[in-house]
Amino acid sequence: MNPSSYLMAALLSILCTMPCLAQSAGAGDSDRTQSDVKLIVQSIIQNGLKLEAARDWIAAMRHYETGVRSYPNDQELRRRLLISRLHYDVLRRGSDASIQRLSSVGKGEAIELYSEVLSRLEMSYVDVINLAEIVRGGTAYLEIALTEPKFLKQHLPNRSKSEIERFRTSIHRLTLRDQIANRFEARNIVLEAAASAERQIGLKQSTTILQFALGAIGLLDPYSSFLSRSELEEVESQIEGNFVGLGIALKPHSVPLEILNVIPGGPAEQAGIQSGDKIAEIGTVRCLDVGAERAADLLRGPENSHVRLLIEQATGSRSDLVVVRRRVEVPSVEEAKILDAVKGIAYLKISSFQKTTVEELDRALWDLQRRGMSSLIIDVRGNPGGWLDASIEVADRFLSSGRIVSTRGKNGIENQNYDATRSGTWSMPLTLLIDQESASASEILAGAIRDNHRGEVIGQTTFGKGSVQGLYHTKTLSSGIRLTVSKFYSPNGRAISEQGVQPTLAVEEEDPVYFVAKPNLDSGDRKSAKKTDRVLDVALRRAASGAMAAKPQFSRN
Numbered sequence: 001m002n003p004s005s006y007l008m009a010a011l012l013s014i015l016c017t018m019p020c021l022a023q024s025a026g027a028g029d030s031d032r033t034q035s036d037v038k039l040i041v042q043s044i045i046q047n048g049l050k051l052e053a054a055r056d057w058i059a060a061m062r063h064y065e066t067g068v069r070s071y072p073n074d075q076e077l078r079r080r081l082l083i084s085r086l087h088y089d090v091l092r093r094g095s096d097a098s099i100q101r102l103s104s105v106g107k108g109e110a111i112e113l114y115s116e117v118l119s120r121l122e123m124s125y126v127d128v129i130n131l132a133e134i135v136r137g138g139t140a141y142l143e144i145a146l147t148e149p150k151f152l153k154q155h156l157p158n159r160s161k162s163e164i165e166r167f168r169t170s171i172h173r174l175t176l177r178d179q180i181a182n183r184f185e186a187r188n189i190v191l192e193a194a195a196s197a198e199r200q201i202g203l204k205q206s207t208t209i210l211q212f213a214l215g216a217i218g219l220l221d222p223y224s225s226f227l228s229r230s231e232l233e234e235v236e237s238q239i240e241g242n243f244v245g246l247g248i249a250l251k252p253h254s255v256p257l258e259i260l261n262v263i264p265g266g267p268a269e270q271a272g273i274q275s276g277d278k279i280a281e282i283g284t285v286r287c288l289d290v291g292a293e294r295a296a297d298l299l300r301g302p303e304n305s306h307v308r309l310l311i312e313q314a315t316g317s318r319s320d321l322v323v324v325r326r327r328v329e330v331p332s333v334e335e336a337k338i339l340d341a342v343k344g345i346a347y348l349k350i351s352s353f354q355k356t357t358v359e360e361l362d363r364a365l366w367d368l369q370r371r372g373m374s375s376l377i378i379d380v381r382g383n384p385g386g387w388l389d390a391s392i393e394v395a396d397r398f399l400s401s402g403r404i405v406s407t408r409g410k411n412g413i414e415n416q417n418y419d420a421t422r423s424g425t426w427s428m429p430l431t432l433l434i435d436q437e438s439a440s441a442s443e444i445l446a447g448a449i450r451d452n453h454r455g456e457v458i459g460q461t462t463f464g465k466g467s468v469q470g471l472y473h474t475k476t477l478s479s480g481i482r483l484t485v486s487k488f489y490s491p492n493g494r495a496i497s498e499q500g501v502q503p504t505l506a507v508e509e510e511d512p513v514y515f516v517a518k519p520n521l522d523s524g525d526r527k528s529a530k531k532t533d534r535v536l537d538v539a540l541r542r543a544a545s546g547a548m549a550a551k552p553q554f555s556r557n
Contacts, residue, residue, distance in 0.1 A: 040071075041067070045080060047063065048060055048063045055087070057088035061084045061085055064077055064080050064084060067081075072498065082219075086219075090151055093214065093228075095297070096230065096297065098231070098479075102210055102479065103207045103210055104206070107191075107205040110210055110213075111190070112476045113210075114190055114213045114216070116474050117226070118186060119183065120472055120483065121220075122183070124410075125220065125485070126410055126483075126487060128410065131186045132176075132177050132179055134186065134216045135212070135216075136176060137216055138211060138212030139172050139175045139212075142197075142208060142211040143168050143171065146164055146167070156201060156203060159201050164201055167197065167200045171193060171197070174193055174196060190208075190209055193208060213226060220483075223465065224481075224482060224483045226479065226480075226482075227471075227480035229478045232473070232480035238386065240354065240355055244328070245300060246273075246325060247265075247267055247328040248266070255291060256279055256287045256288065259278065261275055262274060265329075266328045267325065271323045272319075276313075276314040277314065278312040279311060280310045280311070281310035282298040282299060282308070282309060283308050284308075303325060303327060304324060305325050306324055306325075307323055307325060308321070332386075333363075333364050335349045336364035336368055338373065340544055341372065343375070343543070343544045344373055345375050345377065345540060346373040346374075346375070347376070347377045347378075347536075348361075348376070349379040350383055352385070352386045353387050353394070354390060355390065357387070357390040357394060375431070375543050376428050377539050377540070377543060381433050381435040381459060382438070383438050384442075385439045385441040386440070386441050388407075388444070391405075391441035391442070391444040394445055395444065395449070396421055397425065398454055398455075399420035400425045401420050402419065402448075405448060405491070406488065406493075407487070408486055408489065409487070414485050429543065430449065430456075431455055432445065432455060432457045433458055434459040434460065434461075434462050435460045435535070438459075438462040438501075440465045443462045443464075443465065443500065444496075447491065447496060448491060451492040456505060457502075458503055459507055461503065462500035464499050464500035465497070466499070467488070468484070470483050470485040509534050
């Protein structure tokens with residue numbers, strides 16, 4: 001969906017007090033009548049509205065995401081998904097200490113940040129932006145914020161609901177214009193809106209301006225966002241493959257904080273913390289009192305600082321621990337092993353693409369070769385992506401020639417074709433495992449392997465995040481901006497966005513498992529153990545029955 005469509009959907013979500021039921025049918029329902037599809041979509045929406053009424057925005061998002069995947073052409077499902085995302089983002093921002101500090105700055109600094117946001121959008125965003133739509137997005141974000149009880153308690157504790165609602169339903173008359181000629185005009189409209197908000201309901205001008213900045217970026221597409229200082233540091237740590245912390249992966253949105261994985265050699269492991277444990281208290285703060293996002297934020301801190309944790313173990317016992325935060329190296333290549341010693345079938349999992357991935361992969365491949373590797377299964381299920389260059393280099397390890405991926409953006413610098421270099425190529429039989437959570441950089445690897453007929457791709461169609469994000473530091477207020485700067489295409493020229501990469505052999509997995517190396521802001525639930533793995537079993541059987549090469553060859557050309 002283009003940014004204009006997202007913003008118009010956001011605007012409609014505010015102006016319509018009751019949702020209309022979807023009229024369009026979804027793709028892939030040729031066996032159902034249009035009437036049947038309409039009834040199914042109506043049922044999905046009605047169930048979603050119950051989650052919205054309960055203000056369970058996380059569950060609502062997941063519910064609508066499932067619906068959109070089944071019925072991608074239904075605009076009402078997309079609209080409800082966007083509304084849920086807006087509400088969730090407002091609440092998430094409210095619990096981010098870095099964002100709270102931004103709200104306390106003066107009007108001058110806030111409007112300079114907004115101006116910087118507009119400048120960056122015009123320079124770098126993948127599509128040409130419409131400033132009128134950008135201001136609409138900020139208006140929508142502000143209106144949503146004014147419906148959230150937590151936002152109101154934080155910023156407008158003494159204002160009556162009627163006063164707030166009167167302002168909320170009238171603000172668009174001030175901000176919505178058919179055209180806005182330039183950034184200076186957009187800036188003045190936002191300043192006028194901020195002054196009006198302060199005058200009518202007492203909302204601090206910098207807080208209003210910040211909502212317009214958040215909405216300007218957050219409603220462009222699902223992958224562009226404003227980053228607070230802590231979020232910016234988190235993203236950069238993930239790219240580098242290291243971060244200061246405890247060395248644990250947390251189940252998103254769960255309180256007490258549930259530990260899914262403990263990184264070997266990290267502070268948590270050394271303190272005796274295990275997967276399945278829960279963190280009930282951090283310092284003197286009960287996690288249940290502050291919520292999952294705020295509690296996770298309390299785990300962060302300077303290197304070598306101490307944090308007190310009350311741990312609830314799976315056995316029911318409790319332990320009071322003091323753990324030292326320190327820099328943790330996060331592996332992206334995991335579980336490298338020989339699955340079938342007779343056939344020489346090796347396996348490894350790439351959990352994310354970061355700057356250390358290629359070096360880790362090279363070490364794992366040479367180790368597996370010494371242990372008798374004749375064929376290889378690479379698992380990128382649940383891999384949310386990461387660094388573009390890492391995925392290209394990984395694909396280049398297995399392709400002696402041919403296109404890996406192409407990127408296309410608004411600026412010529414983003415239009416690139418990436419080809420295999422013929423050097424450092426492994427030629428063993430190859431199988432790649434994918435699923436619906438394999439996204440972004442994972443899809444670059446999958447598309448390259450599939451379109452170049454380099455090996456089998458087994459599992460489910462990938463997520464469909466066919467875009468590249470650029471990361472920018474703002475000069476104002478030590479924050480950041482993540483923007484979609486280009487879209488990528490498989491070697492055969494197929495767009496990955498909203499389509500994904502199809503497997504060469506489709507295998508459904510009823511209960512998927514993903515092994516997580518670190519927390520991921522955009523990830524869903526992750527399970528840490530499972531008795532059977534149907535996709536891997538199929539891949540293993542096919543690899544074992546195929547004609548195996550004598551030994552993998554490595555080209556140094």
